[in-house]
Amino acid sequence: MEIVLLGSGNIATHLGKAFKMAGQNITQVWSRNFDKALELADAVGAAPISSLTNINSKADLYIIAVNDDAIRTIAENLKIEKGTLVHTSGTSGLNILDGVTLNTGVFYPVQTFSKSKPVDLRLVPVAIEGSTTEITDFLVYAASRISEKVISMNSVQRRAVHVAAVFACNFTNHMYALAHELLKEQDLSFDLLRPLIWETALKIQTSDPINVQTGPALRDDKSTIVQHLRLLDNHPELKELYEKLSQSIINYEKINNGLA
Amino acid sequence: MEIVLLGSGNIATHLGKAFKMAGQNITQVWSRNFDKALELADAVGAAPISSLTNINSKADLYIIAVNDDAIRTIAENLKIEKGTLVHTSGTSGLNILDGVTLNTGVFYPVQTFSKSKPVDLRLVPVAIEGSTTEITDFLVYAASRISEKVISMNSVQRRAVHVAAVFACNFTNHMYALAHELLKEQDLSFDLLRPLIWETALKIQTSDPINVQTGPALRDDKSTIVQHLRLLDNHPELKELYEKLSQSIINYEKINNGLA
Numbered sequence A, B: 001m002e003i004v005l006l007g008s009g010n011i012a013t014h015l016g017k018a019f020k021m022a023g024q025n026i027t028q029v030w031s032r033n034f035d036k037a038l039e040l041a042d043a044v045g046a047a048p049i050s051s052l053t054n055i056n057s058k059a060d061l062y063i064i065a066v067n068d069d070a071i072r073t074i075a076e077n078l079k080i081e082k083g084t085l086v087h088t089s090g091t092s093g094l095n096i097l098d099g100v101t102l103n104t105g106v107f108y109p110v111q112t113f114s115k116s117k118p119v120d121l122r123l124v125p126v127a128i129e130g131s132t133t134e135i136t137d138f139l140v141y142a143a144s145r146i147s148e149k150v151i152s153m154n155s156v157q158r159r160a161v162h163v164a165a166v167f168a169c170n171f172t173n174h175m176y177a178l179a180h181e182l183l184k185e186q187d188l189s190f191d192l193l194r195p196l197i198w199e200t201a202l203k204i205q206t207s208d209p210i211n212v213q214t215g216p217a218l219r220d221d222k223s224t225i226v227q228h229l230r231l232l233d234n235h236p237e238l239k240e241l242y243e244k245l246s247q248s249i250i251n252y253e254k255i256n257n258g259l260a
Helices: A010-021 A034-044 A068-076 A133-144 A155-185 A194-203 A222-231 A236-256 B010-021 B034-044 B068-076 B133-144 B155-185 B194-203 B222-231 B236-256
Strands: A002-006 A025-030 A047-049 A061-064 A084-087 A104-109 A126-130 A150-152 B002-006 B025-030 B047-049 B061-064 B084-087 B104-109 B126-130 B150-152
Touching (some): A010 A104, A025 A034, A034 A047, A084 A133, A104 A133, A126 A133, A126 A155, A155 A236, A155 B155, A155 B236, A194 B155, A194 B194, A236 B155, B002 B010, B010 B025, B061 B068, B068 B084, B084 B133, B104 B133, B155 B236
Parallel strands (some): A002 A025, A002 A061, A061 A084, A126 A150, B002 B025, B025 B047, B061 B084, B084 B104
Antiparallel strands (some): A104 A126, B104 B126
16 A cells, blocks of 8 residues: 655654554655655655655555644645545544545544654554545555554544543643642642552543542532632632532532432 | 551551551451441451440551541540551641640542552552651651652642642543543444543653643644534533633643743
């Protein structure tokens, strides 16, 4: 399979390396930033490309892995004969590629990537959508080269996954950041919380979150909640978040216990 | 060392088992619920006690591991000759034990415990506070039997740890719960997010949260944020949380980049 990578960020890098390791042929890497194209092309044994007009029109798979607002412009500047064009966004619909070429799709890996940290893509779910059943099948086949957890879904479902991922990853990391802040103020190391964070994520690997919720809000322990809110008096933003999140836990429990 | 356990919940259970495994002598277990006292006493080779008046007055360490609002009443009903009396709460001060007996302290394990899931306490930080330097030393010694991460801190610091733990554990698990909810609505399995949750917690073991934040709010990617908010139109509570948390990420980045 001949693959062209358009983009050189975290997703392009991880996908490129995984396809390379799976024995696929990355022929070209384009990036707005040529130095980065050069670097990634070097890592995956491809040719670095500085202009979209020099992209080979006969590849099998074109992967656009760039910010959502750049997808359409790049797509419109490609000449594709028979290959399949995909983007990797959780939020953009399949329809953002409408009219550009016949065979289009989405290839969305549900993971958070940092450039420096290797991720085993085999365990990463990849959400696939194709413009036709045949394209879906082809993309499922292609994704199965690098992941054992390929799932086909429509754009509405994928968007829900993306919003859910924002809660489960981005907002979660922000919870860690706020905790870090509170410790720093008291000259305490974040190491105090690392085992707790680890255990919280570990539990969820084999349980549903509703079954392992703990803490003052779950117990509706008003005296502890009031004390915590008082401690946050100097942090109006954290105080508000503490209140809203505690209330959300209380409401969620009521709904799930059939009390609301 | 002779230890008396007052309480039979998750903390009492995990501490009791860890002390037992470390070769310490748990002599008595009291609980408001005698069946639970019986069960835990059986597990740690102690005598189950139904009335506080039957608690041995000559033990070395008395551990009250109950809800915060019950600590004082239990403490007042104990007769202690020379032993040290501690509670295990993150939020209650050392002073909740004032006047009950001479030697008092706090023994707060920074972890989330479920009864059914074993936790390796050796890796769990234990925050220690003693009414005197000697008591602090004794409690550090005692805690070191079961944990490699014993740290002495005052009540103000411990409260900060507890609030931080609410963010890093309880609110984090609630983020998982909300994500679970969003997937369920689209008939999608929570398995889609488990590797992402794992990776997010794994990253933080060797990085500070500020350095690994990702997502639309970090990038100030307004078009994705607006799309996500629209998707949450039917969930006013989730929509509000999405907005507040995104704004909090944006503000936090500005402060940490010296822009605010």
